[in-house]
Amino acid sequence: MATIVQTIARADSTFVGTLRQSPHVQAQEQQEEPYRYANLLPHFDPAEHFPPLTPFDHADPGLRALAHPNPRSFLSSATSVVELTPNLGTEVRGVNLAKLDSDGRDQLALEVARRGLLVFRDQEEFINRGPDFYLAWGRHFGRLHVHPTSGHPQGYPELHLVYKDAKSTYNFELDQSTTTTMWHSDVSYELQPPGLTTFFLLSQPTTGGDTLFTSQVSTLKKLSPPFVAFLRTLTAVHSGVEQAEFSRSGKRGGVVRREPVENVHPLVRRHPVTGEEALYVNRQFTRRIVGLKREESNNILNFLYDHIDKSGDNQARVKWSPNTVVLWDNRITAHSAIVDYGESGERRHGARITPQAERPIPAQDGLQLD
Ligand SMILES: [Fe+2]
Numbered sequence: 077m078a079t080i081v082q083t084i085a086r087a088d089s090t091f092v093g094t095l096r097q098s099p100h101v102q103a104q105e106q107q108e109e110p111y112r113y114a115n116l117l118p119h120f121d122p123a124e125h126f127p128p129l130t131p132f133d134h135a136d137p138g139l140r141a142l143a144h145p146n147p148r149s150f151l152s153s154a155t156s157v158v159e160l161t162p163n164l165g166t167e168v169r170g171v172n173l174a175k176l177d178s179d180g181r182d183q184l185a186l187e188v189a190r191r192g193l194l195v196f197r198d199q200e201e202f203i204n205r206g207p208d209f210y211l212a213w214g215r216h217f218g219r220l221h222v223h224p225t226s227g228h229p230q231g232y233p234e235l236h237l238v239y240k241d242a243k244s245t246y247n248f249e250l251d252q253s254t255t256t257t258m259w260h261s262d263v264s265y266e267l268q269p270p271g272l273t274t275f276f277l278l279s280q281p282t283t284g285g286d287t288l289f290t291s292q293v294s295t296l297k298k299l300s301p302p303f304v305a306f307l308r309t310l311t312a313v314h315s316g317v318e319q320a321e322f323s324r325s326g327k328r329g330g331v332v333r334r335e336p337v338e339n340v341h342p343l344v345r346r347h348p349v350t351g352e353e354a355l356y357v358n359r360q361f362t363r364r365i366v367g368l369k370r371e372e373s374n375n376i377l378n379f380l381y382d383h384i385d386k387s388g389d390n391q392a393r394v395k396w397s398p399n400t401v402v403l404w405d406n407r408i409t410a411h412s413a414i415v416d417y418g419e420s421g422e423r424r425h426g427a428r429i430t431p432q433a434e435r436p437i438p439a440q441d442g443l444q445l446d
Contacts, residue, residue: 113278116207116427118227118237118246120329126233128334131267132219134434138272138349141179141186148187150180164291164409165193165392173401174201174209181216184403185272189349192409193289195394199401203276207232210274210429217272218431221263224316224334225323229427233333236428238413242421246328248319249415256415259290259384260360262406262430265316267339270406271433279425280396284417287394287402290410292354294390295383296344307355308440310343310368312377314361340366340445342438347408353439354408355380384410407433 111117141147151157155170166187173196176184188194196202202209207229214220220234227237227246239246249256262270277285296304316336323332343365345356359381365373384390394402404411417424438445 111279113425116229116235116237116278116425118239118329119230120227120246120331121333122331124233124331124333126222126224126334128337129266129268129432131435132432134218134268134271134432136185136271136348136433137182137217138185138189141182142349144179144183144186147183150176150183150187159191160193160195160392163294164191164289164390165195165394166191167195167197169197171196172201173199174205178216181213185217186349188272188403188405189347189408192291192293193392193394193402193404196401196403197397198399199276200399202401203278203399207235210235210427214274214429214431218270218433221266221270221430221432222334223263223430224336225319225328225332227329234429236430238424238426238428240415240418241423241425247413247415248322248328257288257385257412258360259288259381259410259412260358261292261356261410262428263316264341264356264358264361265314265319265337265339266432267337268432268435269341270430272403272431273406274401274403274429275426276401277396277398277424277426279423280398281417281420281422281424284414284420285396285424286414286416287396288391288412288414289394289404290384290387290391291408292356292384292410293352293408295380295387296353296355298383298387298390304344307343308353308438309443310376311340311366311438311443311445312343312357313338313340313363313366315363316361319361338363341436342440342443342445344439345407345436346439347405348434348437352408355384356407356436357381358384358410406430407436 153170154168158167211234222233223236228235315338320332320336323330341356344353346353357380
């Protein structure tokens with residue numbers, strides 16, 4: 077594993093550029109300097125192997141904030157609170173996340189549950205507090221997920237990293253596709269997929285590498301009541317097998333540290349705090365609808381994926397600036413990376429803190445999941 081980190085370091089030090097205005101040169105100059113976040117570079121240890129995840133009781137911190145007399149008081153110091161779209165996303169300035177106490181974090185969880193996505197600018201203190209703080213932050217919101225295949229900083233398997241530079245990528249990127257857009261809800265194949273998720277970039281390209289989000293509450297609301305009523309009766313298989321095979325083929329560091337799982341989730345889930353219903357299928361991990369014929373399943377899923385893909389009216393796009401921290405509720409949103417910066421060779425390095433939440437609650441009472 078040290079091998080991988082050493083490989084990155086060598087790649088960073090071997091380029092000599094001459095065109096000083098070229099983005100490629102800028103990228104390499106950026107990478108020739110001692111890297112400020114070298115301790116957070118992706119690490120892959122083939123010997124690292126973990127047992128299957130076990131079920132646990134999730135107590136959502138947003139529930140505590142429901143009883144608060146003013147559950148938005150954590151925003152009282154904000155200099156700017158801007159709704160990105162009517163139904164998804166809020167951008168905040170003037171609130172230092174690193175200073176939020178337990179009550180403030182509960183309120184934050186509720187606000188993210190209500191808005192789906194929160195973007196906090198100027199979070200230098202949060203980012204510079206480092207990996208032990210990231211873990212303590214995430215544990216407030218739930219048991220931290222250990223990703224089975226992605227890179228993590230050495231000694232911190234609970235931190236999920238995205239990483240791409242001029243010489244390497246440790247992301248899940250499909251070849252031979254007309255687009256890098258891949259809508260998904262993170263690791264939805266787990267029995268208890270993530271809830272409130274925190275993500276930030278340590279390095280970013282000069283331009284590009286934005287992140288797309290969509291509200292799965294809104295995508296559901298666009299559908300007709302009789303069709304939604306049918307969807308509520310359905311469950312689907314979510315699978316981690318393809319992601320594991322991607323790594324087993326030698327990509328992304330080539331490590332599978334936990335055997336892949338498949339789990340059955342309702343197509344329409346209910347948020348445990350807000351009670352809102354959200355569509356819960358995604359092109360990356362959902363494989364088939366239980367109990368339907370193959371053609372029925374494929375046609376319904378492809379219709380839903382197409383609906384998610386093209387509904388700009390449900391989506392928001394986050395443009396990164398240094399020291400931005402983004403939080404989303406993985407239960408009611410989907411997102412996609414945009415890999416439009418590859419030719420620049422610039423480094424994009426991000427870290428995700430991923431607390432797991434409850435097993436998805438069916439919108440239809442009593443729906444059989446096993
Ligand atoms: Fe993701």
